[in-house]
Amino acid sequence: QCCLDTLCSTSSDAAEEIDLTVVYQAAANGDVNTLTAVIREDPSILECCDSEGCTPLMHAVSGRQVDTVKLLLKMGANLNTQDACGRTSLSLATYLGWLEGCVSLLRNGAKQNIPDKNGRLPLHAATAEPDVRLLNVLLQQSNLGEINHQDNxxxxxxxxxxxxxxxxxxxxxxxxxxxxxxxxxxxxxxxxxxxxxxxxxxxxxxxxxxxxxxxxxxxxxxxxxxxxxxxxxxxxxxxxxxxxxxxxxxxxxxxxxxxxxxxxx
Incomplete structure (x- = not known):
């Protein structure tokens, strides 16, 4: 389910006044104090999406903030939400070539079998990264169907x-x-x-x-x-x-x- 299909509704007047841009920036910059305070006030912010369908977790991935990723997962962020291009947090981490992030997401149960809108899996993305360790990490949990999955x-x-x-x-x-x-x-x-x-x-x-x-x-x-x-x-x-x-x-x-x-x- 693409997160653009779900509207972000806040539960209190105070939360409605929160500037979500601040939330996304806090995630990308690793500002865990701001994130923790805001999300405790309104947990629904975990799944709020920006104009490109990106959640706070995706912004943390884009900023390569491993501690923030771990925090958001601990607070209940959905691992497998897809952005407007159909990419999951694991897909984004793989396209970035971010090994540490991929390991963290996989350990928390990220799915590898969700194709983006180009039909590509994280395995496809991992081939662009010169360091073969990223591909090896994904292959540890891949089945033959995923290995031979054909994109669009x-x-x-x-x-x-x-x-x-x-x-x-x-x-x-x-x-x-x-x-x-x-x-x-x-x-x-x-x-x-x-x-x-x-x-x-x-x-x-x-x-x-x-x-x-x-x-x-x-x-x-x-x-x-x-x-x-x-x-x-x-x-x-x-x-x-x-x-x-x-x-x-x-x-x-x-x-x-x-x-x-x-x-x-």
Whole structure:
């Protein structure tokens, strides 16, 4: 339930005079004394939302105020309220790359399976953070459905790890059962994105891991295989990696009836 759908009603004349902007600023700045006094007077303020649907807890997360987050949770703040973009406090903390905040929220029971309006889970967001520890923390409590959850663009967390050029994240997700055969709305696999990143090590991690029917000849919406993409970009080291795969089809045609070797000329 998006908190914009619920109106904030105060229970007393005194509380009605409270400037909620002060509350949000206190949360973001870690002013626990102000917050405690105001919320004790009117506990409904815990779930009041600003124009973007953000509660005091979300403001505390945005300000990276871990003690304030703990205080608000202790006072009964709803962990899983969503803002106007569908993001929970855990989503916001993950997008910030705030490890300590994520740990605190997860320990208090934050749900990981609530997608935002882009269809993304915290796992998707964690792939943008260079420090793989954040992803590891989320994966400790993730199931396979969440790991392979596709956002509105059809991208899984594995797609995003490849997109962000994160070899370590990719390796971790694969060990947890991420499905390499899933394609996004452009019919791209994670391997397509890995090749596009230009990172040979990233491509090798994917190629070394996959044991099923070869994904190497999957073509995207433009008919381009991974070899087409590597050849067009001139990634000679990646071309060599792809060519090692026995099933690699150098004769495959893209939508313009071009073979990969045309790009190599």
């Amino acid at each position: 663009e059809g991208m899984t967390s594995l797609h995003w790890a490849a997109f962000h050029n994160r070899p370590q994240h990719t390796q971790t997700l694969l060990h947890k059962g991420a499905d390499l055969t899933l394609v996004d709305k452009d019919f791209k696999t994670a391997l397509h994105w890995a090749v596009q990143s230009g990172n040979r090590i990233l491509c090798s991690i994917i190629l070394d891991h996959y044991q099923g029917p070869s994904i190497i000849n999957y073509d995207d919406e433009n008919g381009k295989t991974c070899m087409h993409i590597a050849a067009a970009a001139g990634y000679s080291d990646i071309i060599s990696e792809l060519a090692k795969v026995r099933e690699c089809n150098l004769q495959a045609l893209d939508v313009d009836d071009r073979k990969a070797k045309v790009f190599l000329a």
